[in-house]
Amino acid sequence: MTVKDKQKEILTLFKGLTSLSHTPLPEAERDPRLHDVGILERGHLFSCFHEAHLHEAQELYELLWEAKDFSDFIHLCKQAREIVNEGLFVFAVSVAVLHRDDCHGVRVPPIQEIFPDRFIPAETINRALKADLQRGDQDVVSVEIEHTGNIIDPEFKLAYFREDIETNAHHWHWHLVYPANWRSDFFGKAKDRKGELFAYMHQQMCARYDCERLCTGLQRMAPFQNFEEELEGYAPHLVSLVSGAPYGTRSEGMHMHDVNDVDVLDLIRWRERILNAIHTGHVTDYNGKEVKLDEEHGIDILGSLIESSHDSMNKRYYGSLHNWSHVVIARIHDPDGRFMEAPGVMDDTTTSLRDPIFYRLHRFMDNIFQDYKHRLHPYTHDELDFPGIHILSTTVKSKVANVIHTTLKQDSLELHHGIPLKGSVKVKYEHLDHDQFDYSIVVDNKTGKDKHATARIFLAPKYDELGNRIILDEQRRMYIEMDKFRVDLHPGKNTITRSSDKSSVTITHVPTFDELEAGIGVGENDSEFCSCGWPSHMLVPRGTTRGMKFQLFVMLTDFEKDDVGGSSQAHLCSDALSYCGVKDEKYPDKRAMGFPFDRTITQRFPTQFSTHNMSFTDIRIQFVEAKHH
Incomplete structure (x- = not known):
């Protein structure tokens, strides 16, 4: 076959x-x-x-x-x-x-075509159903997507990010590739550094969200802190066609209550136990044995504890902080089920990113991970340096040097594979996108030998809400990974050119149902990690119409020290390896995920922190209003 x-x-x-x-x-x-x-x-x-x-x-x-x-x-x-x-x-x-x-x-077909009702507002689905009934002899019927809010709610400014169809599909897909209860012993396939990847991928989502907040004139988010606090409201405007019930709405000012399976006190107790493990430097496993949270494995152990995956060292004691927090928030409007209301969007990986509380909750989780990272020593000069390798300059090559343009592009989603219709019905919507650009990195290799290096590229806003320069230890948590790749350096001057569409973070295109039926994107040699990856159109933050200042960070590290060994070069499913890893193989980088921004930085500004193998370059991101004809 x-x-x-x-x-x-x-x-x-x-x-x-x-x-x-x-x-x-x-x-x-x-x-x-x-x-x-x-x-x-x-x-x-x-x-x-x-x-x-x-x-x-x-x-x-x-x-x-x-x-x-x-x-x-x-x-x-x-x-x-x-x-x-x-x-x-x-x-x-x-x-x-x-x-x-x-x-x-x-390939698994796109979840947004299997269950379009999880991505498209109910009002739009309703109009699509009516348009289908009245279609006449049209081959394809189109409807425009509805908004789910308005400018009275400041958070509406970020609907383009939170409700982006492919970003939500990415979150669903990541949890397919890394199911919480994956049993390595049963499958004979380990998910290398799965706990750390859980922590890192969600930290990156929070960093990206804060970047977008600054781009739209909002303050960075205040993390969820306290299990009694009153939460902001959110109305998803989604109705499940499977259940017929609307996803629950959270009115302004509600707070968490006990649900049938777990108490809010349980969540508080689990958080305290995890923090206690961090502060004492070890966790207690199922057998009562103390396991040290060392530099190499500590974050991985904690990621598994907090998500509460099958790899948790002691689920009975440390509980399930992440998963049950999602469920408790999703049931906030009907905690004991007396009104038989459907849960809110936080209950589901395909919909939870739509809700502002998702990011605040994950910033709270990330603060726990950061508490652990604060206990590790800051990276020393020797740990950061790559002797003899000097970055002379970094330039973003686009229409205007060191300026990246973003805009809104039109796209459409086919409904008829997921919803029984008479024919093709497409929903038209807009999503953020950016012009393609190249990185040009000029490097002097003074070692006199060929060197193998890993290029690491990150991006972060330079100024805060008030226009003040963000100090490096704050900024490090807003650095978003843009790319990571291997490069060979010959003695003397080298110019590295890398296209933005080759990013190790993103997936270029997810084949649609129709394309898969036609055999497009199907084949043994397909390298993308089974459609796991951040959408390429969301790689670059929105920026502002005047042009917002960001700092582009490039670092070259010694590949001999980064190499995990034993992995084949022709990875299976490895397009977006920074967020998704490589299927059935080790995560292809020995260093901590997010290195060098994963630990406390004591220096205030880049000039005090950087070594010769790093560069910080000011660039601008400019949002250009699309002209629709």
Whole structure:
């Protein structure tokens, strides 16, 4: 069976899941292997933050992973589709497809086309359904997306970021590649530094969010601090077509309450225990043994504790701070279920980024990770230096040197694969985008030998809300990773040129349902990490119409010291390796994620901090209003 044939089989599993027609599979006809699934009723909203939901999803994806061959796998999937909850089915089948060896080269279709109702406001879906009924003989019907708020709410200025379709899809996809309850011993495949990657990927989301806040004239966010505080409101304007229920709205001034499975006091207790572990320098595992939070593994151990993944050293004691915080906030409007309201968007990885509280909650988590990092010594000159390597200049080459232009671009999302319609209906929307640019880095290699280096590129705002220069220790938490790549340096002068569209953070294009059906983007040699990666159109912050000053940081480190060894050069699924790692291999960088900005910096400004192998360059990001015809 060819990869393209397999792809077609896989696509049929994901079509029309919001359809109202469903005939349950009689018990007698079910494959006995599926007897432990089907607990979460169909029509309910599945959450991979909810312990019971996650456990059932794990049962299913492990069972699918163990299928004898591809046809047995498809047989089980087809039966499971008729038995299990719709959202749980998509999650579990997607995890299995991403990890089965006989599915190499096969892609999971975009989640925004499977469940468009999680990404498109209910008002727009309603207009699309009406337009479909009145379509006449049109091949394609188009509707414009509705706004979900207005300028009375200052947070509306950031709707373009929070509600970006592909950014939300990235978050869903990351949690497929790194499921919380992945059992390395069962699969025989370790997820290298999974806890650290959880901490880093979410820290980067917060850094990007704060950059965007400054771009739009807002203050940086105040982290969520206290479990009794009154929270800001949020109305998602989403209605689930699977459940028929709207995602819950949080009115201004509500605060967290106990839910059926967990108390707010539990969350407070877990936080205190994790902080106590950081302050004493060790965690206590299931057997009562003390495990040191050392420089190499400490952040990874803490990431697993806080997310509460299968790798948590002691879930009974340290609990599940991240996952249950999501659930408790999602149920804030109906904590004990007396009104039978659906949870809010924080319950779901495809929708949680839409809510401003997501970023404040993750900044609170990041503050815990930073508390640990503060206890490590700041990097010494020797740890930062690459003797004999001098960066002479860094330039951003674009229409105007050291100026990057951003704008809003139009795009569309096809609905008919996810919603039963008479024909093609597209929703038109706008998203942020930027002009393509190149980095040009001039380096003098004074060692007299060929050297292998890792180039690390980051970007951060230079000034705060009040126009004051941000000191380096504050700025370091706003540095967003732009790229990381290997480069060879010959003796003497070298000019490194690197295009922005090669970024190790982003994924260039996610093939649509229609493209996958036509065999586009399907194949054994596909390098992108199974569609995991930050969307390329969101690589660069928005900037301002006058042009906002950012600092571009470039650092060259010794590849011999960075190399993890043993990894093949032709990685499978490795496009966005900074945020997604490399499939079934070690994370391709020995240094801490976010190095050199992951630890306290005692120097106030770049001139005091930088070594010859670094450069800080002032650039401007200018937002240009799009002219629609």
